Amino acid sequence: MFTRLAIPDVILVQPKRHGDHRGFFEESFVASRYAEGGIEGPFVQDNHSLSGGVGTLRGLHFQTEPSPQGKLVRCTRGRILDVAVDIRQGSPTYGQHVSEELSAENGRQLWVPAGFAHGFVTLEPNTEVQYKVTSYYDPEADKGLAWDDPALGIDWGLGGKEPVLSGKDTQHPVLADLPTYFTYKG
Ligand SMILES: Cc1cn([C@H]2C[C@H](O)[C@@H](COP(=O)(O)OP(=O)(O)O[C@H]3O[C@@H](C)C(=O)[C@@H](O)[C@H]3O)O2)c(=O)[nH]c1=O
Numbered sequence: 001m002f003t004r005l006a007i008p009d010v011i012l013v014q015p016k017r018h019g020d021h022r023g024f025f026e027e028s029f030v031a032s033r034y035a036e037g038g039i040e041g042p043f044v045q046d047n048h049s050l051s052g053g054v055g056t057l058r059g060l061h062f063q064t065e066p067s068p069q070g071k072l073v074r075c076t077r078g079r080i081l082d083v084a085v086d087i088r089q090g091s092p093t094y095g096q097h098v099s100e101e102l103s104a105e106n107g108r109q110l111w112v113p114a115g116f117a118h119g120f121v122t123l124e125p126n127t128e129v130q131y132k133v134t135s136y137y138d139p140e141a142d143k144g145l146a147w148d149d150p151a152l153g154i155d156w157g158l159g160g161k162e163p164v165l166s167g168k169d170t171q172h173p174v175l176a177d178l179p180t181y182f183t184y185k186g
Pocket residue numbers: 047049058059060061062071118119120137166168
């Protein structure tokens with residue numbers, strides 16, 4: 001149910017779905033079991049976004065001290081490519097990323113700990129993303145990293161098309177210009 005990815009602090013969760021003639025039932029979060037799987041809360045806020053068009057890209061975002069956020073992300077309508085970039089100075093995987101497809105259909109969740117920049121691109125219209133976070137929203141601590149920094153080498157699957165972005169997401173610095181916000185603790 002819990003799979004550590006190529007960057008092992010990022011965890012893919014596949015909750016068990018009990019299907020029957022009505023549809024399915026799943027436990028989408030169980031604090032004790034998720035803690036055993038390496039996903040440490042406590043979670044203090046739930047977020048929900050809707051993106052209308054295919055190719056809507058939100059990211060790459062993170063919150064710094066004093067409000068670093070771990071995020072437990074899932075897609076409850078449509079489909080996304082979800083991306084986590086390691087921005088912990090001194091980490092053996094600094095600047096590297098992992099990406100996973102999350103969809104309403106596959107039910108997968110991605111645990112993105114503090115110290116990672118997070119973003120996603122929508123692969124279907126009217127895609128809804130819901131995620132639990134471990135710190136409250138703190139606009140002062142809310143920071144970004146350029147989604148298209150060539151040094152990151154992220155394949156967003158846009159096929160040469162321009163993504164739909166917020167104004168804010170056109171302004172973020174590249175990795176080389178990012179101050180040290182997080183240090184790797186092993
Ligand atoms: C993130 C956030 C935004 N807002 C407000 C600020 C703004 O007016 C409006 C839209 O905010 P944004 O443009 O930052 O929304 P968005 O681009 O969807 O930001 C989100 O992107 C993904 C990738 C993440 O990882 C999240 O942590 C978050 O940063 O909502 C809150 O009130 N609370 C929040 O927790």
